[in-house]
């Protein structure tokens with residue numbers, strides 16, 4: 158794994174629970190400490206919720222190795238990149254992974270919407286690059302959007318799907334393009350909902366209540382944005398705006414104001430909604 162944030166820690170936990178040995182690379186020591194603590198909490202919660210059939214928490218945590226050095230991934234059979242949603246950063250990480258990893262290593266990205274082929278272009282193995290768009294919280298979400306780039310080989314796609322099967326998850330394969338399928342749609346929905354709040358059409362509670370009550374969505378768009386993390390939503394919209402040239406993806410003022418104030422959603426206790 159590259160990146161020990163929300164997704165990196167969650168995907169690492171899913172892999173370790175399934176019996177895989179995992180190495181997580183993150184140069185930020187504080188992020189690593191937080192990830193370790195989140196993983197312990199999540200494993201404890203699984204026991205409290207009665208999901209006792211799996212391995213013991215100590216067995217799971219013993220399978221996860223934390224490091225600041227990307228060169229420690231040299232023996233990995235699969236690498237899943239989970240760094241922030243910035244095109245330049247991900248391109249740099251993929252170029253580095255291509256240098257460090259053995260020729261057969263499958264390189265996957267958890268990107269929310271940067272085309273897989275753009276990341277593949279930073280490597281000398283575009284046939285071995287695939288998108289694995291896990292959902293948050295990764296240990297609890299059973300379905301993954303799998304992105305097949307135009308140069309992803311059938312063997313690489315099969316390996317990615319087999320990995321998901323080993324985690325007890327189902328991959329749904331889609332084609333490549335900005336935002337793939339889910340975020341091409343979801344980011345427009347969040348952007349319009351946030352803009353409507355800014356225009357005084359409804360407050361955040363009312364907006365989410367409409368989607369939840371009228372459409373039967375388990376979580377309205379603004380609560381979903383809070384769960385994703387508003388910094389990540391902001392970065393994803395910015396990348397989609399840049400990649401598509403479509404201004405509808407531009408982060409609305411209400412979202413920008415929350416991010417600038419440090420209200421990033423659930424992880425900081427406040428976003429469009431408050432969390433205690």
Ligand SMILES: NC(=O)c1ccc[n+]([C@@H]2O[C@H](COP(=O)([O-])OP(=O)(O)OC[C@H]3O[C@@H](n4cnc5c(N)ncnc54)[C@H](O)[C@@H]3O)[C@@H](O)[C@H]2O)c1
Nearest residue numbers: 160161162163164183185188239240241242268269293385
């Ligand atoms: N948060 C979600 O709900 C969600 C869902 C699906 C996909 N994603 C995608 O997953 C990716 C990660 O998102 P996140 O929410 O986990 O972000 P995050 O900000 O929580 O974590 C990113 C981590 O990457 C680390 N990092 C930065 N540069 C690095 C480098 N060069 N090498 C190693 N680590 C580095 C940071 O220290 C941080 O710990 C993004 O592409 C995002 O769009 C997020």
